[in-house]
Amino acid sequence: MTGSRSAAVDPARPVSPGGTREASVFAGRRHDADPRVDADWTRRRVLATNLRALVGRAYPRIRGMAREPSWVLFEILLPFLTTSAFVLVYRALAAPEAYVGFVVLGGALSAFWLNVVWMMASQLYWEKSQGNLELYFAAPMNLMSVLLGMAIGGLVMSSTRAIAVLVVASLVYGVAFDVQQWLLLGVVFLLTMTALYGLGMMLASLFLLWSREAWNLANLMIEPIWFVSGLNFPVGRLGMLGALAIATIPFAVGLDAMRQLVFADQASLLGTPAPEVEALILVAMTAVFVALARWMMRTIERMARGRGSLSIRWQ
Amino acid sequence: MSAFRRAGDDAGTTPFAPSAVAEAGAGDTLRAFRTAALLGWRVESNWTDPALFFIYTVARPIASLLLFVVMIQIVGGGANEEIRTFVILGSALWASLVAGIAGPAWSVLEDRERYRMLKYLYVSPASFLVLLVGRGLARLAAGAIGTVIALVFAIVVLGLRVDLGRVDVPLLLATLALGIPPIIAIGVLLGAVCLQTRQESWSYPDAFAGSMFLVTGVVFPLAVLPDPVEVVGILNPITWWVAGVRHAVLPDGPTSIGGAGSVWTAVTGSAVPDAATIVLALFVTGALTTLAATAVFRASERRARDLGLLDRTTGS
Numbered sequence: 001m002t003g004s005r006s007a008a009v010d011p012a013r014p015v016s017p018g019g020t021r022e023a024s025v026f027a028g029r030r031h032d033a034d035p036r037v038d039a040d041w042t043r044r045r046v047l048a049t050n051l052r053a054l055v056g057r058a059y060p061r062i063r064g065m066a067r068e069p070s071w072v073l074f075e076i077l078l079p080f081l082t083t084s085a086f087v088l089v090y091r092a093l094a095a096p097e098a099y100v101g102f103v104v105l106g107g108a109l110s111a112f113w114l115n116v117v118w119m120m121a122s123q124l125y126w127e128k129s130q131g132n133l134e135l136y137f138a139a140p141m142n143l144m145s146v147l148l149g150m151a152i153g154g155l156v157m158s159s160t161r162a163i164a165v166l167v168v169a170s171l172v173y174g175v176a177f178d179v180q181q182w183l184l185l186g187v188v189f190l191l192t193m194t195a196l197y198g199l200g201m202m203l204a205s206l207f208l209l210w211s212r213e214a215w216n217l218a219n220l221m222i223e224p225i226w227f228v229s230g231l232n233f234p235v236g237r238l239g240m241l242g243a244l245a246i247a248t249i250p251f252a253v254g255l256d257a258m259r260q261l262v263f264a265d266q267a268s269l270l271g272t273p274a275p276e277v278e279a280l281i282l283v284a285m286t287a288v289f290v291a292l293a294r295w296m297m298r299t300i301e302r303m304a305r306g307r308g309s310l311s312i313r314w315q
Numbered sequence: 316m317s318a319f320r321r322a323g324d325d326a327g328t329t330p331f332a333p334s335a336v337a338e339a340g341a342g343d344t345l346r347a348f349r350t351a352a353l354l355g356w357r358v359e360s361n362w363t364d365p366a367l368f369f370i371y372t373v374a375r376p377i378a379s380l381l382l383f384v385v386m387i388q389i390v391g392g393g394a395n396e397e398i399r400t401f402v403i404l405g406s407a408l409w410a411s412l413v414a415g416i417a418g419p420a421w422s423v424l425e426d427r428e429r430y431r432m433l434k435y436l437y438v439s440p441a442s443f444l445v446l447l448v449g450r451g452l453a454r455l456a457a458g459a460i461g462t463v464i465a466l467v468f469a470i471v472v473l474g475l476r477v478d479l480g481r482v483d484v485p486l487l488l489a490t491l492a493l494g495i496p497p498i499i500a501i502g503v504l505l506g507a508v509c510l511q512t513r514q515e516s517w518s519y520p521d522a523f524a525g526s527m528f529l530v531t532g533v534v535f536p537l538a539v540l541p542d543p544v545e546v547v548g549i550l551n552p553i554t555w556w557v558a559g560v561r562h563a564v565l566p567d568g569p570t571s572i573g574g575a576g577s578v579w580t581a582v583t584g585s586a587v588p589d590a591a592t593i594v595l596a597l598f599v600t601g602a603l604t605t606l607a608a609t610a611v612f613r614a615s616e617r618r619a620r621d622l623g624l625l626d627r628t629t630g631s
Contacts, residue, residue, distance in 0.1 A: 068513055075518070081528075085528035089535050093386075213362055222375070223379045231382065233385055
């Protein structure tokens with residue numbers, strides 16, 4: 001019999017005034033084991049626990065979509081209207097129709113960037129304010145699984161908005177896609193997402209260091225990033241600034257690669273690396289961001305423990 | 316005598332008695348408003364040093380401005396000077412608008428979800444609506460700094476040409492002043508929405524403001540829209556606010572409301588609304604929007620109290 005089962009009838013357990021033996025809060029666990037021995041988990045158990053943490057963190061984001069219907073209006077309809085405004089600017093300027101397609105694709109992908117900024121980068125800072133962060137650190141799991149769960153939940157949330165904007169805007173504005181390399185397009189999309197959410201995981205760690213600056217800096221990462229990433233125009237038109245964005249911002253390089261693949265042979269997209277090269281840049285970004293996120297999480301956790309700032313709120 | 320003092324002098328009552336709130340005079344309201352505005356400004360600005368705050372305040376409007384300028388530059392080169400000026404002015408004004416709209420909504424979310432102070436503010440003697448308006452005005456002030464800096468940037472760096480001698484100062488001042496209440500009212504309306512929703516609502520003000528790009532003639536004339544959507548724009552005070560500022564700064568510039576093919580020209584027969592019409596339209600649409608927003612906010616407030624939403628915290 002395991003220690004946990006025997007604990008329920010342990011004669012040494014205190015007896016309550018009513019005569020019944022008090023139930024262990026560790027029911028299902030060995031109450032008498034040394035915690036260090038107890039924590040000597042098998043690799044399988046570690047994996048299963050981290051997987052549970054990942055699913056548990058992704059769950060509220062995915063399930064929450066059904067519980068708060070207002071997001072349909074604010075996350076799908078209104079962003080579609082915003083995208084429409086940019087389309088109409090090009091129409092008012094009598095721009096080539098290809099630019100309408102650029103805007104629609106940029107509008108769809110912007111959902112992922114917003115999600116990374118608001119629901120990845122700011123999230124641990126937010127959890128700190130809400131009092132959940134210390135629970136995360138105290139739980140027997142790797143914090144990276146929490147970050148990954150956040151990323152997967154956020155990805156699902158943003159995908160609905162991105163797909164809705166893409167489909168509706170394409171139909172309304174008659175965008176003609178010309179995809180010649182579907183496989184590469186799929187690979188580039190996945191790499192863009194891994195690089196973007198890798199960046200989000202890294203920023204989430206970094207934002208733990210900050211207080212209210214984190215919130216304001218997240219706010220600052222919207223229009224400026226959209227501008228240098230060429231949200232509504234080919235990023236190559238920005239010259240050196242665009243090249244710098246392609247080298248450092250996954251949103252910029254992913255958007256440009258997808259534009260090249262979705263609107264094949266568009267002369268206005270010339271001047272940036274080929275999609276295959278940009279895919280390699282995204283691979284490198286993913287590796288760097290995830291590795292940095294892992295390193296920063298450990299380092300910043302150690303620093304924050306030293307400074308006693310993990311549970312400081314509302315500053 | 317202030318209601319607070321009356322309540323304090325009256326044995327058996329406390330300054331927090333509902334009757335004191337009900338009898339709060341203009342002085343009490345003004346004091347609550349001033350305190351809320353000051354608090355809002357401090358929340359906005361004291362998180363960092365002035366240099367970083369300055370960068371933060373101007374980076375978004377300037378980036379937003381450049382987004383449009385590059386779009387125009389790519390498509391039309393330097394040929395569209397008139398359109399460029401039109402878009403720059405509208406885009407710079409947008410910084411104030413977004414800030415004003417987001418202020419009350421974010422105050423609700425910050426005070427409820429982050430600082431957990433909403434319930435205490437709610438039971439304070441001051442009117443909750445007055446507190447929100449004060450917070451919204453502080454944010455609008457921060458946004459106005461962004462607008463001014465973006466305009467200076469446009470003049471100095473982008474070569475925006477404004478003849479200061481031709482600026483219609485009375486119209487400019489009247490439009491700016493009359494525009495403040497409806498902007499804050501729209502923010503209060505979103506605050507009413509955020510009272511009912513969970514913490515993801517942070518992005519709602521931005522999304523709402525973004526959608527208004529479409530119907531307010533900020534970056535293109537309303538005439539390019541389908542007629543029913545154009546009518547929605549004409550009924551929107553923001554449309555008149557932007558048009559009024561544009562008309563005051565660039566009297567001979569293109570209009571966002573009238574012009575060939577527009578509903579305005581078809582109905583009124585005039586190509587461009589004159590200054591008096593703009594001020595009157597801004598006043599009327601602004602007053603209606605403010606009244607409607609107040610009514611919606613009151614209804615939302617009642618529902619939030621009924622359902623216990625004032626101290627709810629959420630996560631995702």
